[in-house]
Amino acid sequence: MTILRLLTYTPSPEVARTIAAALLDARLIACANIGPAFQSHYVWQGVREVETETQLWLKTRTDLRDRVMAEVARLHPYDVPMIAADEVTVNADYADWVAAQTA
Numbered sequence: 001m002t003i004l005r006l007l008t009y010t011p012s013p014e015v016a017r018t019i020a021a022a023l024l025d026a027r028l029i030a031c032a033n034i035g036p037a038f039q040s041h042y043v044w045q046g047v048r049e050v051e052t053e054t055q056l057w058l059k060t061r062t063d064l065r066d067r068v069m070a071e072v073a074r075l076h077p078y079d080v081p082m083i084a085a086d087e088v089t090v091n092a093d094y095a096d097w098v099a100a101q102t103a
Contacts, residue, residue: 009056031058
């Protein structure tokens with residue numbers, strides 16, 4: 001069975017928790033994993049930047065992809081947040097749990 005796994009990076013653990021809580025309350029995700037800090041190197045508006053970001057993984061049903069991505073973008077403080085999604089194969093019990101939590 002498959003579920004959808006989404007990844008984004010936030011400027012802090014607090015922002016990650018806020019996004020996760022909103023999506024859980026709306027029953028758009030079954031769970032969120034807030035990971036370690038990463039050092040991100042990138043160019044933004046012509047300036048080379050180095051920032052610490054917090055990893056946020058979200059698990060949901062595949063049919064909720066567009067709604068979850070739109071809500072993450074709406075809640076995210078970045079002008080252009082990276083929101084990646086992929087389908088992953090999981091055990092049936094876990095997939096059933098994700099479906100029940102997002103029903």
